[in-house]
Amino acid sequence: MARLKVAVIVGSARQASLNRLLALALTRLAKADLEFEWVTIRDLPIFDQDVLDAGIPPEVERLKGQIARADALLFVTPEHNRSISAMLKNAIDWGSRPRDASVWAGKPAAITGASYGRIGTAAAQQHLRAILGCLDVAVMGLPEAFIHLHPGLITPEGEVTNEETRLFLQGFMDQFDHWAGRFAGKPSAAA
Numbered sequence: 001m002a003r004l005k006v007a008v009i010v011g012s013a014r015q016a017s018l019n020r021l022l023a024l025a026l027t028r029l030a031k032a033d034l035e036f037e038w039v040t041i042r043d044l045p046i047f048d049q050d051v052l053d054a055g056i057p058p059e060v061e062r063l064k065g066q067i068a069r070a071d072a073l074l075f076v077t078p079e080h081n082r083s084i085s086a087m088l089k090n091a092i093d094w095g096s097r098p099r100d101a102s103v104w105a106g107k108p109a110a111i112t113g114a115s116y117g118r119i120g121t122a123a124a125q126q127h128l129r130a131i132l133g134c135l136d137v138a139v140m141g142l143p144e145a146f147i148h149l150h151p152g153l154i155t156p157e158g159e160v161t162n163e164e165t166r167l168f169l170q171g172f173m174d175q176f177d178h179w180a181g182r183f184a185g186k187p188s189a190a191a
């Protein structure tokens, strides 16, 4: 069976983003039946209905095309003031319009995020679940992955240096693989 295309959406454009690093680690830990396409969201204009009504901007067309082609979505969100970043919310809003042409509906997804703070983006992830719920995105329930990152836990190449964390993230990706596969009609590995 063909590999499943996963769109990777990181809610930070920061050069040294913890969440980009986490996303890189997750893609490295995934099984070979998942292939990843990184989605750029930093260049999207701020959502404005007047802009949309005047014609979909090319950056938005690119976003919508990438999401539409994806079999599944991997969101890796920073926490900004106990919610997701404005940049990520903006991308989600663009993808949801025009109302009858939302690219999100029916896609399976997994969400996670990293911060140096102890709660590891738990509050942001709860908000993200609520937002994606109203867009009919099927977010994997468990495992939850609130990553309390500390310097050196993930190398710049995306290697996880702590064995316990590596196994946990591996399990998260295995479950996501299973979850995405169910939506694509793949037989369960356990069957």
Ligand code: FNR
Pocket (backbone or CB within 6 Å): 012, 013, 014, 016, 017, 018, 019, 020, 078, 079, 080, 081, 082, 083, 114, 115, 116, 117, 118, 119, 120, 121
């Ligand atoms: C933060 N940060 C933060 N961290 C956290 O754990 N809870 C929070 O509510 C916030 N709030 C917050 C607001 C704003 C405006 C900024 C810029 C930052 C810190 C945040 O976790 C940290 O900057 C991470 O490094 C952001 O993720 P990236 O950009 O490294 O992926």
